[in-house]
Amino acid sequence: MDKLERIKQLIKDLNNASYAYYNQVPIMPDYEWDKMYDELINLEEETGIVLFNSPTHNVGYSISDELKEVKHNHPMLSLDKTKSVDELIEFLGDKNGFLSVKCDGLTTSLHYINGKLIGAETRGNGVKGTECLQNVLTMKNVPREIPYKDELIIDGETIIGWDTFREINDKLPEDKKYKHPRNLVSGSLQLLNSKEAASRNMRFVAWRVIKGFEHKSVFFDLKRAESNGFEIVPMWSYSNNSSDKENLSKMLEDLRYEADFHNIPYDGAVMAVDDYKIAESMGRTDKYFRHSKAYKYEDELFETVLTDIEWNTSKTGLINPVAIFEPVDLNGAITTRATLHNVTYIKDMMLGIGDRIRVYRSNMVIPKVHDSIDKSGNFNIPDKCPICGQPTRIIKENDSEVLICENPDCKGKLLGRLVHAASRNALDIENLSESTIEKFINLGWLNSIQDMYHLSDHENEMKTLDGFGKKSVEKLLNSIEKSRKTTLDRFLFSLSVPLLGKSASQDIAENCTIENTSSIGNFMQIMITDGAEHFRSISGIGDSLINSLNSYFNIHCSEIFELSKEFKFESPNIVLDEIPNTLQGKTFVVTGSVHHYKNRDELKADIVTHGGTVVGSVSSKTSYLINNDINSASSKNQKAKSLNIPIISEEEFLQMIIK
Ligand SMILES: [Zn+2]
Known part of the structure; x- marks a missing residue:
């Protein structure tokens, strides 16, 4: 693959991952995201090419909805981050600063003229955001009128406290729960029904005056905002020339305490230059303001007791361990479970049931087990699959031991496979949730992907099921019909062929798409005559994927052929929203x-x-x-x-x- 192609691929994958992250379904571990992001930066530096949709030059994700998009009257950017207290001190130099909590919600800008609130918008991608005045007006702590009469533009964070977050989440079914208050805010600010928005109990916490007041000290302008009726971010003024320097660690800790006390979800602290003039003279990159630096707290460890290890069979037959522990409050979220990845992971930690363990919230979001204090190693690896009861086996995958169920008819695998097939990046069947699929499997209606396309045979029965009205059944069947229009890459990805990911599916599909011929026909033809060896020329496709494809195809050939008849295949460009090469050769x-x-x-x-x-x-x-x-x-x-x-x-x- 040449460098430009690689850049395009990285941008596509990173943007997909960001989209998923902001919509509560992370598809990529953080470290992988960081790795790809770094690769992209290096390639951009090396080639001098920065494409317009590159995440290195965007900030966050632009919200897609039917609300009005607006261009900001000032850029709303991110901040550079550090985990080191010394770096904060160094960053500030001999300037005066102020230290504040970094709220974790959705950045929002409010606009007042003549003392009246006349506009509100979310940060969006930093240049354009979404108009959200209607929903901001439902926030009880936002003043609609203020004594200050000149134009005022004030930035802050729309947040939802952990208590409201948990209350709302508790009422939602497992697969609809929000991962973090941030996601709930993002959804709530976009609600078209402001009455519903009001029930979300959102708050606006101001953290910077952009225009108005004296405009000399950021700290004192915020104090002034407070006296005008705004809730302002917990903050201290800070001077590098005083004893503050020695106290910085303690000040940072105190800020956390303040944030918890005021029920503000946060993901760090911010050190900023206090003098507006100096701050503005420091300028910005196209991603960061140079006048501020974000500080990430070290993960805080919490002690609890491991009560069980649960084993769950996945679509590939991997049986994944999950730690079950006594409820522990992880920075405001009561938590009882964390993934343990694989057998080696448990062995390396010498984890045992009954052990005192230490857990933490990675990046303030994902619960993880840090270590075992007792290291008893007291745990059993199940010799039978928890779903089908057939014998399990331990195999080596890369450098780790994993537990698998080898029964091809295992229902656990079936559920995972069908959930995957219906998912957004595969066949994209809306309204077909995991719990619905599980129900239909138990009713005997679903034994394969193909069965999903014959669910209409059970339409009448379905309408009598608990929680399935006439409307929702029709909606579901419509979504299924709609998904018959698909593309080869989605089709291939939906099959859960071991090792065949989304981007390899796209590459193979592209390779099989020749004008005016059926892409699925070409794929079948290639597999029958050459086998997957044919795709070796595609970068990233090597021995293991080729073997996996061949053995999958040998077993399931006629099944794939039958299944393919359910679909109408379209050219991938239409659906994938790829950038067309309209200017080729010019x-x-x-x-x-x-x-x-x-x-x-x-x-x-x-x-x-x-x-x-x-x-x-x-x-x-x-x-x-x-x-x-x-x-x-x-x-x-x-x-x-x-x-x-x-x-x-x-x-x-x-x-x-x-x-
Ligand atoms: Zn099984």
């Missing part, structure tokens, strides 16, 4: 000022993204000169005219790529 020169794009580099990046080439000077090989001033007397314009090369405006260029 060469562009860009000159003059631009107004649609932020700058010429952004325009150039977009040309490359769409498959075109950018060069510096006009020659007979140039396809187009982009210049908004067609009549300009510049040398490039004259050269283009003399060579009969079309000069187009930005708008005309945009027309070109929209097609």
Whole structure:
């Protein structure tokens, strides 16, 4: 794969993962995300190419909904992070600072004119966000009118306290629960029904005045905001020239206490330069403000007792261990379970039932077992699958021992497989939840993916089931019908072929897509004649995946063929929202000022993204000169005219790529 291709792939995967993260279904472990992110940064530095949708130059995810998108009147960016107290001291130098809690919700900006609240928007991607005034007006702690009459723009965090979060979550079924108050806020601010929004008990916590007041000290402007009726972030003023330096660790700890006391979910602290003038002179990167630095707390460990290890059979037949422990309050969330990954993980920790263990919340979100204090090693590996009762086996996978169920008809695998097949990145069947699938399996209606496409045979019976009205049955059956339109990559991914992930499915599908022929037909043909060996030329596809594909295909060939008849296969471009190579083979020169794009580099990046080439000077090989001033007397314009090369405006260029 060449570097540009790799960049595009990384951007796609990272953006998918961010989307999933912000919508409460993380699909990628943090460390993997970080690794790919670093690779992307390095490649961008090496090639000098930064594509417009690169996560290194976006902040967070832009919320997709039917609410109105708005462009911010000031950039709303992230902060650089550190885990070191010394780095905070060094960062501030001899300047005065202020230290505050870093609230964990959704960044929101409020706008007051003449003392009246007239606008509110979420951060979104940092440049554009979502208008959310209607829902902000439901927050009891947001003043609608303030004594201060000049224009005021104030940034802060919309949060939901842990207590409300738990109350709302307790009422939701297991597969609908929110992972973190942040996710609940994100959903709540987007509610179209503000009455429902009001029931979410959201609060706005101000952390920076952007415009208005004296605009000298960030700290004192916030104090002023407080006297105007705002709830402000817990904060201390801080001076590097005083005893504060020695006390910094304690101040950071005290902030945590304050945050808990005020029921504010947080994910760290912020050290910021207090003087606006100095802060503004420090500037920003396109991702971070340089005037502030975020501090991440070390994970806090909590002691509890391991009461059991639960074993769950997954779709691949892996039987995954989960630690069950006595309820423990992990920074505000009562927790009783944490994944133990595999057999080796348990053995290495010498974990035993009845042991005192220490647990923590990784990145303040995912509960993890840190270690065992007693190290008794007292645990049993089940010799029978907890679902089907057939014998289990321990095998080596990479460097770890894992437990598997080898029974091909195991119902546990079936549930996992069907849930996977229905999921968003696979066949994307809306309204078919895990609990519904489980119910249908138990009723004997589902034994395979194909059975999902014959659920209408049970329509009448289904309508009589508890919790299944006429409407919801129709909705479900409609979603199933809708999913018959699919693409080869989704189809392949839905099969749960061991080792076949989403991006390999996409690569294989692309390889099988030849114009005017059926992609599934090509795939079957290739598998029958060459086998998966045919795909070896695709980067990232090696021996183990090839073997896995071949053995899966040998066993399930006729099944795959029968299943494929349920679908109408479309060209992947339509569904995958890939960027089309509309500009392939075309060469562009860009000159003059631009107004649609932020700058010429952004325009150039977009040309490359769409498959075109950018060069510096006009020659007979140039396809187009982009210049908004067609009549300009510049040398490039004259050269283009003399060579009969079309000069187009930005708008005309945009027309070109929209097609
Ligand atoms: Zn089993």
